């Protein structure tokens with residue numbers, strides 16, 4: 001991330017924040033706020049878990065789901081996704097192919113392999129990706145013999161992937177797509193469920209359009225992971241504008257069960273779980289802060305001293321190879337790839 005990008009991003013983010021919040025009482029304006037009970041189990045009682053840039057995240061007393069309340073309503077969410085802030089965000093995430101391609105390709109291959117292992121369709125049937133971005137995964141699934149379908153709300157990316165995959169990629173919300181019942185053999189979503197305003201209705205719709213025994217794949221971060229437990233609200237994905245839901249192995253299993261799926265496997269991934277990254281979270285605030293906290297001189301010095309050994313190549317190598325495996329082994333990985341089947 002260049003400093004020019006960071007400056008433009010932070011300026012745009014502050015503009016959005018000013019629109020969304022009443023600065024006299026630090027509360028989300030009523031016309032943009034949607035108040036909710038636990039989006040997994042419906043419980044009303046919850047305890048304040050994190051507060052970041054005036055966005056409040058609660059932990060459900062009953063099922064332990066971490067969720068933002070109030071969250072942005074549909075109008076506010078759409079307005080953010082069409083804002084200049086989101087366009088600047090996409091520059092870093094999608095518009096620079098060298099950033100995404102290598103990592104995404106290896107993820108796509110291993111995720112498709114996992115779907116083969118647990119699915120019954122063996123490369124046959126209809127494969128839907130929700131949030132299909134530029135269509136890399138669908139391209140690969142198509143080569144494996146699936147009939148591919150995509151949903152991508154970003155018009156530019158939708159058109160781009162249509163030119164490769166054909167007209168079965170739609171820029172429409174899943175709940176408005178009205179696919180026929182029991183249409184799909186595989187439903188795939190990576191880096192998506194945490195953004196969905198009402199994840200339960202969304203997964204119930206997935207269940208309706210899935211064939212009996214169909215495979216559903218969900219990739220999302222684990223709010224109970226090792227790094228998330230240590231750095232708390234400093235974690236990049238604790239970002240009120242885009243991420244109202246924060247699942248753990250317990251809560252993703254619970255919501256999938258409620259929606260009529262049975263979890264078969266949760267595979268952890270932890271590329272950001274290193275001692276070096278954990279230390280740097282305490283020295284450099286994540287780019288998802290609207291108001292990055294001021295750090296004292298002493299704290300900056302301590303972080304610098306703690307981080308210094310990680311400039312040493314062998315130590316860095318050990319840290320990036322061993323620490324993630326330890327987190328995964330203890331089921332405290334930062335990311336979960338969840339495979340479930342329709343009951």
Ligand SMILES: [Zn+2]
Nearest residue numbers: 038041060063
């Ligand atoms: Zn709950």
